[in-house]
Amino acid sequence: MELTGSINVIGYGIAAIGPALATGMIFTAYINGVARQPESRNVLQPIAFLGFAMAEALALFGLVLAFVL
Amino acid sequence: MTNLRSAGEGFVPPGAKDFVLPPIFDSIPWLTKPILLVALSVILVSVFFILSSRKAAMVPSKLQFAGEGVYGFIRNGMAKDVIGPEFMRFVPFLFTLFTFVLVNNWFAIVPMLQFPTFSRVGFAYALALITYVVYHSVGVKKQGLFGYIKGIAFMPGVPKPIYLLLTPIEIATFFIVRPFTLGLRLFANMFAGHLLLLVFFLGGEHLLQGVIGLKIVSPFAFIAGIGLTFFEFMVQCLQAYIFTLLSALYIAGSLADEH
Numbered sequence: 001m002e003l004t005g006s007i008n009v010i011g012y013g014i015a016a017i018g019p020a021l022a023t024g025m026i027f028t029a030y031i032n033g034v035a036r037q038p039e040s041r042n043v044l045q046p047i048a049f050l051g052f053a054m055a056e057a058l059a060l061f062g063l064v065l066a067f068v069l
Numbered sequence: 070m071t072n073l074r075s076a077g078e079g080f081v082p083p084g085a086k087d088f089v090l091p092p093i094f095d096s097i098p099w100l101t102k103p104i105l106l107v108a109l110s111v112i113l114v115s116v117f118f119i120l121s122s123r124k125a126a127m128v129p130s131k132l133q134f135a136g137e138g139v140y141g142f143i144r145n146g147m148a149k150d151v152i153g154p155e156f157m158r159f160v161p162f163l164f165t166l167f168t169f170v171l172v173n174n175w176f177a178i179v180p181m182l183q184f185p186t187f188s189r190v191g192f193a194y195a196l197a198l199i200t201y202v203v204y205h206s207v208g209v210k211k212q213g214l215f216g217y218i219k220g221i222a223f224m225p226g227v228p229k230p231i232y233l234l235l236t237p238i239e240i241a242t243f244f245i246v247r248p249f250t251l252g253l254r255l256f257a258n259m260f261a262g263h264l265l266l267l268v269f270f271l272g273g274e275h276l277l278q279g280v281i282g283l284k285i286v287s288p289f290a291f292i293a294g295i296g297l298t299f300f301e302f303m304v305q306c307l308q309a310y311i312f313t314l315l316s317a318l319y320i321a322g323s324l325a326d327e328h
Contacts, residue, residue, distance in 0.1 A: 046151055046314055053311045057250045060257035067085055 012066035019059035026051040080275045083267035088188055088260065106186045110172040118168075143167050143313065151317040152324065159320055162203065167313040170196070170255065174305035177263055178298050185259035185305075190252070193259075197252030200316045208323030217323070251315055258308045262301045269294035 030048035034041050090102045121136025129137060143164045148156040170187070177185035187193045208217040221243050222236045273290030276283045 042146075042150055046147075046318065049311055049314055050318060053254060053315060057254055060254055060261075063257050063261055064253065 006066075008066040012062045015062035016059050019055045019062075022055035022058075023052055026055060080272070083264060083271055087267060088263070090184070102184055103186045103189050103192060106173065106176050106182065106184060107192065109182075110169060110176070110186070114168045114172055139168065140164060147314060147317050151314070152321045155324060159317070163313050163317055166196070166200070166316060167309055170312050171306065171309035174259060174309055175302075177259065177266075177305060178301055185263050187255050188259040188263050190256045190260075193256035194252040196255070196312070197248045200251060200319065201248040204316070204319040204323045207320055211324055247319060251312070255308055255312050258304060262304055265297055266294060266301060269297060 026048055030044055033044050092098050092101050093105070094100060118136055121132045124130070125133060144156075144160050147167075148160045148163055152159055173186040173192075176182045177188075187196075205217075208220075211217070212220060221239055223232060224235060224239065227235060269290050273287045273294060276287035276290055279287075
């Protein structure tokens with residue numbers, strides 16, 4: 001069997017590990033915070049999503065590069 | 070598109086070329102599907118909110134309740150919490166941004182339309198540019214041009230030698246990285262999501278034309294595709310939320326006297 005394709009995609013898979021772990025850690029911290037102090041939810045939510053967006057941006061750079069290169 | 074695909078014997082995976090749609094009329098080269106979708110989204114959003122606010126009453130109708138729910142979510146959940154006391158003059162901007170992005174993202178999974186406008190990079194960057202202009206002009210207006218640049222480049226309360234490192238980073242963040250990632254995030258999410266659905270549905274359709282063994286597995290591709298459609302729905306809402314939230318955060322950053 002012959003496989004053809006771009007090896008960039010494998011590179012993207014590896015590159016996505018970091019942002020995936022980061023996203024997990026961000027939401028771990030967010031859930032922990034809300035579990036300990038439920039009234040802090042409104043304060044923590046934008047911060048959590050901001051962090052998520054930052055981590056996700058890195059994964060998306062990888063996606064774009066996988067297509068561009 | 071699908072018929073062309075299956076005419077050949079090999080499976081051609083969907084790629085970036087699937088996002089380049091031909092003009093609807095050959096004589097008008099700029100009139101493509103994304104342009105029409107943007108116009109449609111403006112009409113839909115306007116009509117919905119005009120209808121929902123026209124007969125505003127103390128006891129709201131279902132439509133009014135839905136419209137006010139969205140408005141309240143942006144005003145209280147986002148603008149008020151993030152921007153602070155001056156939030157009210159940014160509510161129209163944020164509200165428009167959120168509903169516009171949300172409806173355009175939804176087009177990706179609406180039957181017959183099925184194309185996310187923001188998977189064309191130009192649209193996403195046009196929106197990012199608007200936010201860019203807004204948050205910089207707000208900052209300049211509030212603190213003066215010199216004060217605003219100074220506030221960005223020389224954050225107070227930092228030991229002097231650190232400025233060597235911090236100033237280039239801060240300037241790059243405010244003027245290059247922020248607008249770049251803001252547009253890219255929306256574009257790449259919509260692009261990747263649409264591509265994902267294309268892979269599953271075109272792949273399933275291709276499997277259906279194979280030998281009997283492949284025909285049996287093809288429903289699983291379709292089922293996974295339907296599941297991913299719901300996942301995409303979640304991503305679309307999330308991206309509209311994040312785009313608006315980040316715009317609000319950038320505005321709040323420009324309004325604050327000390328960063």
